[in-house]
Amino acid sequence: MIIVLSVMVAGIILGALLNDKKKLISIIDKFTNWAIYALLFLLGISVGLNKTIINHLDSIGVKALIITIGAVLGSITTALIVYKIFFKKSKIK
Missing domain, CATH: 1.20.5 (Single alpha-helices involved in coiled-coils or other helix-helix interfaces)
Structure with a gap:
């Protein structure tokens, strides 16, 4: 849990420092969307592999x-x- 909170705090600090970089914000926004799509896809694979859930x-x-x-x-x-x-x-x- 400490790792998750540390990564989140580091991201908040970095985001505050890079707040005025519009092009970078646009790139990060697109990357975030694709990362969410990838995580949802991997979650779907995990659910599909779980026989108890499927049954x-x-x-x-x-x-x-x-x-x-x-x-x-x-x-x-x-x-x-x-x-x-x-x-x-x-x-x-």
Whole structure:
């Protein structure tokens, strides 16, 4: 866990130092997207290789769908609340 936190803190510090480099930020953004795609692909391979998951996919699938819908609705609700509290411009005349 210390390694994960250290890498995250190092990334935050480096990001703060490189904040004004627009081209570098664009490249890092594209790299981040492709890294996420690669991780999702590897996760899919791991799930496909797991015989227990494959054999119980029908019951796991329904539970996963319910959890996913709940997570998405919770995320949207939280994002709307945060937006209204912190980012919505007040209508002062």
